[in-house]
Amino acid sequence: MITTSLQKTPFAALSRLVSGVRGKTIIITVPGSPKGAKENLEAVINVLPHAVDLAKGGTGENVHAQLNAQKTNNSKDESGHQCVHNTKHEHHHKHEHDTTRSFLSDPLSGPVTQRQRKSPYPMITVDEALNIIANNAEILGSITVPVNENLVGMVLAEDVYAKEPVPGYRASIVDGYAVVASDGPGIYPVVGVSIANVQSDAMQLKPGQITRITTGGPIPNGATAVVMVEDTSLVSTSADGLQEESVKIHVQARNNEWIREIGSDTSVGTVIVRKGELVTAVGGEIGVLSSVGVREVRVYKRPVIGILSTGNEVVNHNEPELKYGQIRDSNRPTLLAIGKITGFEVKDFGIVSDNVQELENVLKLALSQVDVLVTTGGVSMGEFDLLKPTLERSLEATIHFGRLKMKPGKPTTFATIISDEYKKLIFSLPGNPVSATVTSYLFVLPALRKIAGYDNWNLPIVQAELSNNISLDPRPEYHRATISYDYTKGKFLAVSTGNQISSRLLSMCSCNALLKLPGKTDQLKELVKGTMVDAILIGQLN
Numbered sequence: 069m070i071t072t073s074l075q076k077t078p079f080a081a082l083s084r085l086v087s088g089v090r091g092k093t094i095i096i097t098v099p100g101s102p103k104g105a106k107e108n109l110e111a112v113i114n115v116l117p118h119a120v121d122l123a124k125g126g127t128g129e130n131v132h133a134q135l136n137a138q139k140t141n142n143s144k145d146e147s148g149h150q151c152v153h154n155t156k157h158e159h160h161h162k163h164e165h166d167t168t169r170s171f172l173s174d175p176l177s178g179p180v181t182q183r184q185r186k187s188p189y190p191m192i193t194v195d196e197a198l199n200i201i202a203n204n205a206e207i208l209g210s211i212t213v214p215v216n217e218n219l220v221g222m223v224l225a226e227d228v229y230a231k232e233p234v235p236g237y238r239a240s241i242v243d244g245y246a247v248v249a250s251d252g253p254g255i256y257p258v259v260g261v262s263i264a265n266v267q268s269d270a271m272q273l274k275p276g277q278i279t280r281i282t283t284g285g286p287i288p289n290g291a292t293a294v295v296m297v298e299d300t301s302l303v304s305t306s307a308d309g310l311q312e313e314s315v316k317i318h319v320q321a322r323n324n325e326w327i328r329e330i331g332s333d334t335s336v337g338t339v340i341v342r343k344g345e346l347v348t349a350v351g352g353e354i355g356v357l358s359s360v361g362v363r364e365v366r367v368y369k370r371p372v373i374g375i376l377s378t379g380n381e382v383v384n385h386n387e388p389e390l391k392y393g394q395i396r397d398s399n400r401p402t403l404l405a406i407g408k409i410t411g412f413e414v415k416d417f418g419i420v421s422d423n424v425q426e427l428e429n430v431l432k433l434a435l436s437q438v439d440v441l442v443t444t445g446g447v448s449m450g451e452f453d454l455l456k457p458t459l460e461r462s463l464e465a466t467i468h469f470g471r472l473k474m475k476p477g478k479p480t481t482f483a484t485i486i487s488d489e490y491k492k493l494i495f496s497l498p499g500n501p502v503s504a505t506v507t508s509y510l511f512v513l514p515a516l517r518k519i520a521g522y523d524n525w526n527l528p529i530v531q532a533e534l535s536n537n538i539s540l541d542p543r544p545e546y547h548r549a550t551i552s553y554d555y556t557k558g559k560f561l562a563v564s565t566g567n568q569i570s571s572r573l574l575s576m577c578s579c580n581a582l583l584k585l586p587g588k589t590d591q592l593k594e595l596v597k598g599t600m601v602d603a604i605l606i607g608q609l610n
């Protein structure tokens with residue numbers, strides 16, 4: 069079965085087909101895919117009568133006789149095993165068992181002549197891909213965490229209410245004098261001082277009296293307003309001249325003027341943050357939670373992301389010198405930075421060579437430690453592009469898609485694997501640096517946001533006007549641009565970052581938006597300056 073499959077794809081060498089005999093029963097395992105199952109079964113179906121005969125304890129002579137009669141071509145290998153070649157099978161080349169064994173030990177030595185020449189993955193649209201990802205990205209559960217600056221980027225797993233009122237006591241909004249408003253303007257004795265500080269109890273104020281008060285100071289019982297110090301004048305002092313004895317109030321205070329009532333900023337029971345809302349870096353959520361005495365909140369667990377680069381030619385970016393054919397790893401530093409800045413915990417799994425065993429080992433190690441694994445490189449049609457077969461065959465991952473109708477990012481691959489009861493997501497992004505970066509924003513980030521519990525996990529989109537003509541690509545393009553708001557025009561303007569080839573990382577520099585451009589048609593070959601397009605915001609507006 070493997071020999072036949074190898075003529076269709078070198079990945080057959082990764083297959084773990086097992087056949088054997090238990091008692092008198094022949095057991096043959098075939099791959100799960102209908103196509104693979106059919107091909108493999110067809111490869112052995114003609115020898116089954118012979119095998120069954122032998123398994124039943126027969127000599128095989130009957131079958132030999134039949135097969136000979138059918139002019140089936142038999143040959144014998146050195147070990148004496150029968151090797152039956154199906155007459156229907158056409159041999160375009162000589163294949164020997166030694167070669168087969170070497171395929172098995174190292175698929176990379178499989179003959180390139182037998183590689184697949186068409187991708188077996190259907191090309192689906194970006195929207196279809198996003199739907200598939202959304203259906204697989206699940207919340208990981210929730211944890212209780214303290215309220216502090218580390219809460220930024222987390223999403224609430226519960227509605228949180230104010231436990232205490234703010235302010236907790238009637239407080240002055242200004243520096244001045246607490247008065248009984250109905251007393252009106254006039255000269256009054258200063259009977260006390262209420263500064264913003266701990267106090268044993270509220271002071272008492274009777275009509276005809278005033279107290280000095282500072283901003284935030286507790287309003288004495290009986291006071292109904294505060295008059296600003298600017299609206300008063302000193303009349304008399306204590307004998308030593310250090311204290312105010314009486315003060316003239318120049319204005320008519322209104323009832324409750326300059327007083328913050330208990331709970332007037334935040335009343336008990338107010339919803340501060342709702343389930344599904346993000347604690348932003350703007351600070352409001354953390355500030356309010358702190359102000360009302362909420363010391364802990366329940367938030368969704370944030371996914372831990374693993375990042376690795378693949379490729380024999382890829383070396384650490386800080387390598388002092390490059391050998392001929394080597395390339396510095398720009399994908400890993402980029403993706404680590406994106407993961408970190410968007411608020412997720414990232415783990416670095418380094419650079420993995422294009423070797424099935426090494427890939428399998430590192431992928432397994434990474435998947436034991438992370439919720440989402442992001443790899444770059446090795447997903448297209450080259451004979452060293454091993455991610456897809458390794459994921460499917462060595463890790464038993466389910467590949468949901470392996471080719472997208474988009475530029476950059478065509479070979480973007482998405483797989484899942486059930487591990488530790490959780491469904492883990494694997495994004496195998498294309499190796500081209502721009503493709504890896506763009507697809508990490510378009511696919512990985514929304515998935516992370518959905519797992520982290522965001523109500524709205526999609527990236528924001530605004531409309532922007534093209535500042536240049538742009539020729540369209542046959543595939544819908546995610547064109548890198550810098551957008552900024554033009555106040556005179558009252559709209560966003562988009563300036564292309566130049567040559568958009570997927571290897572040119574400079575096109576990502578100063579880019580804050582991905583323009584969604586349609587694929588080229590006979591009717592529409594370019595978008596002209598002035599056209600309004602959707603711009604997916606991936607960076608800050610400056």
Ligand SMILES: Nc1nc2c(c(=O)[nH]1)N[C@H]1C(S)=C(S)[C@@H](COP(=O)(O)OP(=O)(O)OC[C@H]3O[C@@H](n4cnc5c(N)ncnc54)[C@H](O)[C@@H]3O)O[C@H]1N2
Binds near residue numbers: 377379382395
């Ligand atoms: N016959 C076909 N060839 C290619 C197709 C296709 O459909 N048919 N697709 C092309 C497209 S589109 C892309 S995108 C790339 C994707 O390639 P892979 O994901 O297989 O990535 P590699 O082959 O490993 O590398 C591609 C390119 O990127 C460089 N690279 C890889 N990793 C890094 C890194 N960490 N840092 C910097 N640069 C990296 C690598 O050296 C290659 O130049 O396939 C096309 N081919």
Ligand code: MOO
Binds near residue numbers: 474500570571
């Ligand atoms: O789709 Mo590839 O990502 O153009 O370069």
Ligand SMILES: [Mg+2]
Binds near residue numbers: 448449453
């Ligand atoms: Mg490749």
